[in-house]
Amino acid sequence: MQRRDFIKLTGVGAGGLMLPMSGFAVSAEQLLDKPMDVAYKKKLADIALNAAKAKGATYADARIGRYLNQFVTTQEKRVDNIVNTESAGIGIRVIANGTWGFASTSNMTPDSIAKTAEQAVAVAMANAKFQTVPVQLAPVKGVGEVSWNTPIKKNALAIPIKDKVDLLLSVNDAAMSNGANYITSILFLVNEQKYFASTDGSYIDQDVHRLWAPFFATAVGKSGFKQRTGLGNPVGMGFEYLDGKEEDKIRISGANVGYKNSYDMLEDATAAGKQLQAKLKAKSVEPGKYDLVLDPAHLMLTIHESVGHPLELDRVLGYEANFAGTSFATLDKWRSGKFNYGSNIVNLFADKTQPYSLGNVGYDDEGVKTKEWDLVKDGTLVNYQAIRDQVHMIDQKESHGCCYAQSWRDVQFQRMPNVSLKPNEQDLSADDIIKDVENGIYIAGRGSFSIDQQRYNFQFGGQLFFEIKDGKITEQIEDVAYQSNTQQFWNSCTALAGKSDYRLGGSFFDGKGQPSQVSAVSHGCPTTRFNNINVINTARKV
Amino acid sequence: MTILTEQHAKTLLQKVLSFSKADQCECSLDGQVGGNIRTARNTVSTAGEQSDLTLAVQSTFGKKTGVATINEFDDASLMKVVKRSEELAKLAPENPENMPIFGKQQYLEPKSAFDSTSNVTPDDRAQAAEDSIKPSKANKLVSSGFLQDATTFVAIMNSKGLFAYNKATNVDFTVTIRTEDGKGSGWVSRDYSDFKRLNTKKASQVAIEKSISSAKAKEMEPGKYTVILEPAASVQLLSNMFGSMNQRAADEGRSFLSRKPVAGEEGGATNRLGEKLFDERVHIYSDPMHSEAPTAPFAGDGHRVAKTDWIKAGKVVNMPNSPYWAKKTGVDYSPTAYTGSGLFGGPAQIIMAGGNDSLEDMIKNTRRGILVTRLWYIRALDPQTLLYTGLTRDGTFYIENGKIKHPIKNFRFNESPIVMLNNIEALGKPQRINGSMIPPMKIRDFTFSSLSDAV
Numbered sequence: 003m004q005r006r007d008f009i010k011l012t013g014v015g016a017g018g019l020m021l022p023m024s025g026f027a028v029s030a031e032q033l034l035d036k037p038m039d040v041a042y043k044k045k046l047a048d049i050a051l052n053a054a055k056a057k058g059a060t061y062a063d064a065r066i067g068r069y070l071n072q073f074v075t076t077q078e079k080r081v082d083n084i085v086n087t088e089s090a091g092i093g094i095r096v097i098a099n100g101t102w103g104f105a106s107t108s109n110m111t112p113d114s115i116a117k118t119a120e121q122a123v124a125v126a127m128a129n130a131k132f133q134t135v136p137v138q139l140a141p142v143k144g145v146g147e148v149s150w151n152t153p154i155k156k157n158a159l160a161i162p163i164k165d166k167v168d169l170l171l172s173v174n175d176a177a178m179s180n181g182a183n184y185i186t187s188i189l190f191l192v193n194e195q196k197y198f199a200s201t202d203g204s205y206i207d208q209d210v211h212r213l214w215a216p217f218f219a220t221a222v223g224k225s226g227f228k229q230r231t232g233l234g235n236p237v238g239m240g241f242e243y244l245d246g247k248e249e250d251k252i253r254i255s256g257a258n259v260g261y262k263n264s265y266d267m268l269e270d271a272t273a274a275g276k277q278l279q280a281k282l283k284a285k286s287v288e289p290g291k292y293d294l295v296l297d298p299a300h301l302m303l304t305i306h307e308s309v310g311h312p313l314e315l316d317r318v319l320g321y322e323a324n325f326a327g328t329s330f331a332t333l334d335k336w337r338s339g340k341f342n343y344g345s346n347i348v349n350l351f352a353d354k355t356q357p358y359s360l361g362n363v364g365y366d367d368e369g370v371k372t373k374e375w376d377l378v379k380d381g382t383l384v385n386y387q388a389i390r391d392q393v394h395m396i397d398q399k400e401s402h403g404c405c406y407a408q409s410w411r412d413v414q415f416q417r418m419p420n421v422s423l424k425p426n427e428q429d430l431s432a433d434d435i436i437k438d439v440e441n442g443i444y445i446a447g448r449g450s451f452s453i454d455q456q457r458y459n460f461q462f463g464g465q466l467f468f469e470i471k472d473g474k475i476t477e478q479i480e481d482v483a484y485q486s487n488t489q490q491f492w493n494s495c496t497a498l499a500g501k502s503d504y505r506l507g508g509s510f511f512d513g514k515g516q517p518s519q520v521s522a523v524s525h526g527c528p529t530t531r532f533n534n535i536n537v538i539n540t541a542r543k544v
Numbered sequence: 545m546t547i548l549t550e551q552h553a554k555t556l557l558q559k560v561l562s563f564s565k566a567d568q569c570e571c572s573l574d575g576q577v578g579g580n581i582r583t584a585r586n587t588v589s590t591a592g593e594q595s596d597l598t599l600a601v602q603s604t605f606g607k608k609t610g611v612a613t614i615n616e617f618d619d620a621s622l623m624k625v626v627k628r629s630e631e632l633a634k635l636a637p638e639n640p641e642n643m644p645i646f647g648k649q650q651y652l653e654p655k656s657a658f659d660s661t662s663n664v665t666p667d668d669r670a671q672a673a674e675d676s677i678k679p680s681k682a683n684k685l686v687s688s689g690f691l692q693d694a695t696t697f698v699a700i701m702n703s704k705g706l707f708a709y710n711k712a713t714n715v716d717f718t719v720t721i722r723t724e725d726g727k728g729s730g731w732v733s734r735d736y737s738d739f740k741r742l743n744t745k746k747a748s749q750v751a752i753e754k755s756i757s758s759a760k761a762k763e764m765e766p767g768k769y770t771v772i773l774e775p776a777a778s779v780q781l782l783s784n785m786f787g788s789m790n791q792r793a794a795d796e797g798r799s800f801l802s803r804k805p806v807a808g809e810e811g812g813a814t815n816r817l818g819e820k821l822f823d824e825r826v827h828i829y830s831d832p833m834h835s836e837a838p839t840a841p842f843a844g845d846g847h848r849v850a851k852t853d854w855i856k857a858g859k860v861v862n863m864p865n866s867p868y869w870a871k872k873t874g875v876d877y878s879p880t881a882y883t884g885s886g887l888f889g890g891p892a893q894i895i896m897a898g899g900n901d902s903l904e905d906m907i908k909n910t911r912r913g914i915l916v917t918r919l920w921y922i923r924a925l926d927p928q929t930l931l932y933t934g935l936t937r938d939g940t941f942y943i944e945n946g947k948i949k950h951p952i953k954n955f956r957f958n959e960s961p962i963v964m965l966n967n968i969e970a971l972g973k974p975q976r977i978n979g980s981m982i983p984p985m986k987i988r989d990f991t992f993s994s995l996s997d998a999v
Contacts (some may be wrong), residue, residue: 081637085611104592108615121593128666129581129588132674163635184796222797225804226928321584323688324720324731327920327937330997332726413590452923452956454935459956459996461933463925483925483933485956485994516582516690538993540925544800544962 038068038090040197040207044147047199049112050094053119055201059096059126061139062119063200063368066092066110067410070193072159076170077186078178084163091410094119098126100136104413140390140401142370144203150364152211153357154240158191161241169244173271177219180275182230187217187271190236190510192522196367204369212238212360212522214510215267221278228281228480230274230465233258233299233447234265236510236522238362252503254432254529256475257468258446260297262505263358277466277478284480287467289539293442293496294484294532295435300464301423302507302525303448308488309343309350310421310525312457313377314514315388319395325516327455330488331383333396341383344492349424350378352387354403359420359524360508361404367414370403377421381493389416408519415515422506422526429500432529438497442470443482443537448507450483450540461485463540481541491532499528546575546597547662550709553699556599556617561703563626566603566633570645570702570846574598574884578694581669583719586677586687591669603629607642610635643867648705649848654838658738661713662695668739669693672717675745680721685755687748689719693739696884700846710840712884714979715739720938721751722999723759728951729999730754731917731938733776735976737838754917754939761951763995764942770913771990772906772943775975775982777916777936778964782982784922785930785961786828786894789854791815791863795873800930800962801860815863822858822965827897829853832881836976839893843879852878854894858965864892883979890979898971898983906972906986908946913986915941915948919957930960935996954999955992964990 047064054062068090075083091108092115103126107118170187177185194210214236220229237243246266251259258273259266296304312329316322335341343350353374354361365371368390376384388396389405407414436444447465454460463483468475486494508524548556553573560571577595581588600613603626610632614625672691680687697711716735722728730751736742785800794801794815801816831851832841842848845867853861862878870877880892907915917939925931936954943949964987972984 080639080641082639084632084636087613101588102590104590106592106594108596125591125593125666128670129591132588132670132677134587135585167637184798220798227798227802229927319585320686320688320722321589323584323686323722324690324718327998328722328726411594411596413592415590450923450925450933452921452933452935454954454956454996454998455920455937456998458998459935459994461956461958461994481926487997517580517692538958540931540958542926542929542931542958542960544929544931544960 043197043207044199044205046092046110046112046115047197047205049115050092050119051199051201053116054094054096054123057120057123059098059123061097061201062094063198064092064094065367065407065410066197068195069409070159072191074163074166074170074189075186076167076174078174078184079171081167089409092118093407093410093412094122095413096122096126097137098123099130101126101130101133102137103129106411137391138394140393140399142202142390142401145206145369145371146203147205149207151209152238152362154211156241158211158213158241159193169267173217173267176268177217177271177275180272181221181279182219182275183222185217185219188215190214198365198367198369200369202369206365206369208364210363211240212236213240213243215244215265217271219271219274219278221282223282228278230278230281231447232267232274233270233465234261234267235299235506236360236508237358237506238360239358252432254297257444258297258466260299260505280478281480284478286481286541287479287537287539289537291534292537293439294535295439295442295444295470296530296532297444297446298505298527298529299447299507300445301527301530303451303509304462305421305423305525305527306509306523307451307453308457308460308491309377310418310523312488313386314416314418315386315392315396316416318386319392322514326514330456330458336383336386339382342381342493343378343383343489344381345495346381347498348378348381348492348495350421351376351424352402352419352421354419356420356506356524356526359506360522361420361524366403366405367407368405370401370405372403375402387416387419392416406521408521412519417514417521418512418523420524420526423528423530425501425504425528426498429502432499432503435497435499435529435531436470436475437473439470439531440472443479444468444470444475445482458487460488481539482537483540484535484537486535491535494532494534495530496533497531499530503528546577546595547695547697547711548573548575548699553709554701554707557699557701560599560601560622560626561701563623564603564703566605566630568604568645568703569601570700571599571601572698572700574698576694576696578692579664579666579669580690580692581673582690583673583677584688586681588670588673591666599625601625601629603633604642605633607638607640608633608636609639609642641868645702645704646706646845646847649708649842649846651708651848652833652841652850654832654841656710656712656737656838657695658713661693661715661737661739664693664739672742672744676719676748679745679748679752683752683756685721685723685752687719687721689717691717691744698840698882698884700842702846706846708842708846710842712840713737715742717742717744717747719748719751721748721755723755727999728755728759729938730758733977735978758939758951761953764952766955766992766994768989768991770910770969770986770988772910772913772915773985773987774903774917775977775984776918778985779977779980779982780919780922781932781961781964782894782896783891783980784932786854786892788927788930789863791865791873792869794863800928801863817860817863820859821962822855823968824858825968825971826855826858826965827853828855829895830880830893831895834895834981837893837895837979837981839881839883842882844882845879847877847879849879849881893980895981896974896983898974901970901972903972903984906970906984907943907948909970910943910986911945913943914952915943925958930962931958932960933958935998954996956994956996957991958993959991
């Protein structure tokens with residue numbers, strides 16, 4: 003699923019009969035059909051593995067996938083689109099003559115699968131002529147036949163369409179009754195049924211669920227218009243995320259409500275309407291140096307851009323040089339063991355195991371059991387994110403388990419796991435972090451994020467900005483973006499809230515690779531303070 | 545086989561329509577086949593081949609519409625997908641904005657498909673990659689590149705007699721070539737409909753020269769500078785601006801083309817159609833028949849598209865809209881060409897007229913300025929003014945007295961294409977980039993806001 007396909011599917015794009023990306027729409031009840039029998043999947047996977055080996059592959063893996071999506075899109079008082087899609091097929095990856103080859107097909111007859119495996123070997127052999135360094139895989143012991151499921155409470159695909167439509171239309175009504183003139187609200191549900199098999203002897207069946215319920219509201223005033231998006235997070239959960247339980251709400255005095263493991267979309271839409279009206283009247287920020295207090299629903303994306311991406315080993319090594327870029331966090335800095343990524347209270351870790359997170363799976367897409375590991379410890383860079391064919395380049399023997407492909411049709415490669423900031427051991431609240439700030443700005447929600455191709459210089463904005471004077475939030479302000487350098491920024495981190503404030507945010511459509519693939523990734527963090535950061539004013543007359 | 549001939553597509557879609565019981569039915573086929581090769585660190589990293597064919601059926605009863613799609617083509621599957629779309633239509637709430645489908649259309653016939661591209665093999669791709677890597681290695685540089693070729697087709701038929709068919713081919717090549725010490729970086733991009741026109745060795749030479757000459761960059765103070773933007777540097781800003789020209793958003797007050805109320809005026813225009821907003825040399829249009837960058841001669845709903853001016857002599861003369869909004873506001877429907885779904889779909893094609901000067905001529909005619917190879921990570925700051933931020937990348941140079949004097953460190957910019965298109969000094973010869981035609985542009989007072997250490 004590419005971002006532009008999402009835009010087309012959800013009806014935000016131009017009119018006409020738009021095709022879903024690669025799947026085919028099915029009625030809701032069919033989404034709940036019993037998935038393909040595991041024994042049959044094993045039989046098909048073995049055909050692929052055996053055909054590849056017979057043609058000379060020294061390693062092969064096969065991923066049989068059934069990917070189900072449902073989108074419900076509404077605008078103001080109308081339902082724009084209800085789409086169910088299903089995409090099924092097999093992707094086969096091989097190593098032959100020391101070189102990777104890949105081919106995929108939606109035709110899952112035994113003959114077609116064998117031919118696709120042979121095609122993958124042919125691609126590997128064509129490229130081997132110009133290959134200079136043979137692929138070197140870190141060993142993985144076969145795990146036999148195992149399974150894993152996202153621990154959901156309510157399967158979102160099983161909730162009646164009417165309930166979903168009613169929820170979104172009531173969200174639109176709440177925003178419009180409180181100050182918004184226009185609103186688009188969307189439910190985006192994903193179920194990946196993935197079966198992985200490899201010549202290492204693993205047969206792994208996984209059922210992965212994700213959900214995102216964003217809205218985009220606009221208010222038009224006399225001198226222009228303002229926008230506010232929802233503060234809910236994409237999550238690795240079922241429909242229970244939309245229960246909006248009181249115990250999951252964190253109220254920040256004078257500002258917004260933060261949401262932990264469930265989201266009150268109606269309450270957020272009501273607040274959005276009111277905050278839009280305040281935005282139309284808000285004063286424009288005075289540029290200068292401020293202490294910034296960043297809400298987790300904002301800081302998650304700063305972590306994503308300034309920590310998650312620069313510590314992807316493929317970027318560091320140059321494999322992404324032609325697209326996403328390389329990284330300032332070079333191997334010599336890591337090898338020195340002394341590179342100050344941040345101040346000594348900064349501890350950043352990677353995982354694919356946090357409950358409710360978008361990255362949470364039992365095994366990655368090359369059959370490696372997932373785990374947690376440190377990236378930055380007490381402010382010092384200690385590790386990267388790496389997969390089987392990369393870890394030997396950083397003198398490690400074990401893959402980190404963060405390989406992913408967006409569908410059966412795409413080749414798997416290194417993708418960002420969840421990357422999170424550890425909370426303070428002292429359980430401070432957001433208000434505790436704010437109370438020491440004389441002249442600052444509190445920022446919530448994700449706005450404009452731009453960072454260079456080596457991840458030094460960034461300029462980030464948000465959804466909501468509040469002035470902080472003498473330890474208290476005073477009023478809503480506008481036109482704020484902060485501009486800094488990654489290392490300088492993380493070294494200016496001076497305070498962290500504690501574990502009660504820790505929340506997961508996430509990105510549903512993180513893009514990387516050529517051809518570009520998306521993946522979903524979460525970032526956990528508490529409310530955090532950064533001192534003396536350069537703030538610019540983004541308003542301009544044309 | 546995922547690429548059907550016109551006759552084969554017609555026969556298949558007629559069969560699909562014969563199963564329909566809806567008031568109105570429209571169906572389409574979208575097929576793609578292609579391959580790619582990726583390189584990094586002067587060697588091949590990944591490569592693959594992909595193909596797909598999808599049938600979509602849209603059934604309408606009154607103002608209730610359902611869409612279902614499938615990728616199986618036996619009679620039972622065809623009947624199933626039609627029935628499924630009809631069931632969805634019956635379950636859907638009425639959409640007050642639902643519009644009737646179009647009748648038979650007359651289409652232009654662009655030359656958009658080339659056998660040379662359809663016939664590319666894994667060996668051809670491997671050779672093209674090697675042709676790019678070899679000179680990079682010879683210069684002790686590090687190359688990372690990507691080559692992707694695709695053949696696509698789309699066919700649309702409906703119960704009012706409309707039938708549309710278009711086949712297209714595309715090849716895209718990009719390569720980034722860096723110095724071993726990481727202090728220099730050059731980049732080049734080429735895209736064509738005809739694979740025969742792609743010469744990866746020749747194209748890579750541009751990136752090699754930029755890589756070598758961009759090392760030892762000097763710092764310049766951020767500020768306003770005269771810039772020469774290569775087509776790759778401006779295409780996304782122009783594309784984003786075009787994407788914000790929708791008539792409905794303007795009429796509803798949420799676009800840069802919304803007209804602010806004039807004191808004392810009742811009613812009046814709600815958008816800025818007809819207003820001169822840009823330098824009079826600005827001419828932006830779409831044309832499916834463009835020989836360098838052809839598109840399908842129809843929109844996603846099968847409506848014909850022909851050459852359409854959007855901005856002419858600096859004035860907004862047309863705004864893209866939907867059939868519903870066109871009817872509601874009493875203007876002509878102005879669609880853009882269908883550019884495909886899924887893997888090989890692209891943004892709307894835009895063509896910006898220019899002059900005859902080459903990039904080299906423009907550099908020669910510049911006393912002081914900055915040459916920008918491309919801009920990166922472009923994000924919106926303010927949708928009202930189309931203020932964007934982003935960074936220069938892969939070759940930024942200081943020009944003095946008609947010559948490139950030295951490389952400079954990359955800048956972050958905060959600028960609006962509206963301002964850019966009012967500050968034009970010169971326009972060069974348009975080149976194809978990302979399926980559009982964009983001239984190199986010399987722009988005065990382009991705003992760079994901070995420096996970046998990135999190379």
